[in-house]
Amino acid sequence: MQASSVEISKVNKFYGPFHALKDVDLSIPPGKVTCLIGPSGSGKSTLLRCINFLEEYDSGEVRIDGKLMGYDAPGRKMSGKKLRQMRRGVGMVFQQFNLWPHMTALQNVAEGLIRVRGLPKSEAEARATDALRKVGLADKTGNHPARLSGGQQQRVAIARAIAMEPQLMLFDEPTSALDPELVGEVLNVMKTLASEGMTMVVVTHEMGFAAHVADQVAFMEKGELVAVDSPQGIFHAPKDERIWNFLRTYRERNAF
Amino acid sequence: MFSIPVFLESFQPLMWAAQYTLLISVLGILLGLVIGTLICAARLSGSRLLRGFGGLWVSFLRGVPLLVQLLVFYYALPVIGLDVAPTAAAVICVGVCASAYISEIWRGAIAALPRGQAEAARAIGMSPRDTWIRIILPQAFSMSLPALVNELILLVKASSLVSVVGILEITRASQAQAATTFRPLEVYIAAACIYLAINLCLAALGRYLEHRTAV
Numbered sequence A: 001m002q003a004s005s006v007e008i009s010k011v012n013k014f015y016g017p018f019h020a021l022k023d024v025d026l027s028i029p030p031g032k033v034t035c036l037i038g039p040s041g042s043g044k045s046t047l048l049r050c051i052n053f054l055e056e057y058d059s060g061e062v063r064i065d066g067k068l069m070g071y072d073a074p075g076r077k078m079s080g081k082k083l084r085q086m087r088r089g090v091g092m093v094f095q096q097f098n099l100w101p102h103m104t105a106l107q108n109v110a111e112g113l114i115r116v117r118g119l120p121k122s123e124a125e126a127r128a129t130d131a132l133r134k135v136g137l138a139d140k141t142g143n144h145p146a147r148l149s150g151g152q153q154q155r156v157a158i159a160r161a162i163a164m165e166p167q168l169m170l171f172d173e174p175t176s177a178l179d180p181e182l183v184g185e186v187l188n189v190m191k192t193l194a195s196e197g198m199t200m201v202v203v204t205h206e207m208g209f210a211a212h213v214a215d216q217v218a219f220m221e222k223g224e225l226v227a228v229d230s231p232q233g234i235f236h237a238p239k240d241e242r243i244w245n246f247l248r249t250y251r252e253r254n255a256f
Numbered sequence B: 001m002f003s004i005p006v007f008l009e010s011f012q013p014l015m016w017a018a019q020y021t022l023l024i025s026v027l028g029i030l031l032g033l034v035i036g037t038l039i040c041a042a043r044l045s046g047s048r049l050l051r052g053f054g055g056l057w058v059s060f061l062r063g064v065p066l067l068v069q070l071l072v073f074y075y076a077l078p079v080i081g082l083d084v085a086p087t088a089a090a091v092i093c094v095g096v097c098a099s100a101y102i103s104e105i106w107r108g109a110i111a112a113l114p115r116g117q118a119e120a121a122r123a124i125g126m127s128p129r130d131t132w133i134r135i136i137l138p139q140a141f142s143m144s145l146p147a148l149v150n151e152l153i154l155l156v157k158a159s160s161l162v163s164v165v166g167i168l169e170i171t172r173a174s175q176a177q178a179a180t181t182f183r184p185l186e187v188y189i190a191a192a193c194i195y196l197a198i199n200l201c202l203a204a205l206g207r208y209l210e211h212r213t214a215v
């Protein structure tokens, strides 16, 4: 599998007067898993969404395999066509799944192959079936999202993304909307992807996943990227007091 | 005394006239769908001029009673030298009026769609055009169906107003029938029954569609 790298440098993002990302630098190596953690509202989703330009960053650079994302040159936005071309290589999985409810699982996955990749319907459906088999849903291809559990819906959403054969996958709290007993099945699919060498950026509150699967963990607070380190470094020897405080709150909340 | 035979005999001419009621309502809503979709597109477009035009269109047509619109339209046509059949004039007028409401129904349905629906499409590189055609509009349409059927029911009732421009639909036919039989009560109750029957059927259709497209 080809895997992309991402270089984020000096990225700033404003929502009106609110400074949501402050000079963020982050290097995402190819074929590795990068987890983004931090308190709610710290800018994790915003940063993730700048990578595929669902949010437009105001200054700085996001480069995927060296190519500047979203702009032809600083301040000059690229054409819609070019942007779509770049987005094809980047899959995204959302907290709320965002499956299209009027389509079956198979149609959800095949849609992009037909409309974006221009594949004939029969081939698109064959590939969609493969993608669904890969996430363990070969028997649910005909179901509409409303007839699937949350965990199954999220796996369809992952299949929809991987069917496009991306070189980079973005996950925005993929398990946060799930009942606890359904979290595992989604994390397992993500672990398989990681073991195949996909570049993954994962915003998550699953510290266990971050500790065991991530190659590096980035901690954000108040729009700043405070630290990037190995999971070992972040969880067992945090160099910044803010990380320590965050982990302490997390442990207290999850203690029983 | 209420005369059952007169009541029953009224049905035949009124059923004939009901064709016009249905014709004008159905063609009116189809025309309203076309214009309403364009107006909605204008209101959601990037152009301030188009948005302003769409906004004016909606406020004007919702602010003026259909009866007045009909009369203005009917008397304005000869002035600008157009010779349009009364039925066509009525369909156009009803359709234009409906377009204002339909564009608002569309707009509400589109706004009610979660933002993530279009985002998921953008994220895989789908074009704005395909996103509209494949993702947004089909969902907006099924969400709007109950409101659209409701609008059709309103149009069936509002179509009684086109009698003022001389079309022999149910209301005008019952006036004529009442004048010849001198039994207005029986005739108008028959007319009420026909309107009710039509609209109960439409309401049932609406429930069926709502049930069928529920997601």
Ligand SMILES: Nc1ncnc2c1ncn2[C@@H]1O[C@H](COP(=O)(O)OP(=O)(O)O)[C@@H](O)[C@H]1O
Pocket (backbone or CB within 6 Å): A015, A018, A020, A038, A039, A040, A041, A042, A043, A044, A045, A046, A047
């Ligand atoms: N579209 C928006 N408009 C205004 N403020 C926003 C918008 N999206 C996010 N924000 C603000 O930016 C900050 C970071 O949000 P987000 O990236 O969603 O945080 P996280 O994912 O870490 O919880 C929050 O304070 C949020 O209120």
Ligand SMILES: [Mg+2]
Pocket (backbone or CB within 6 Å): A044, A045, A046, A173
């Ligand atoms: Mg978030």
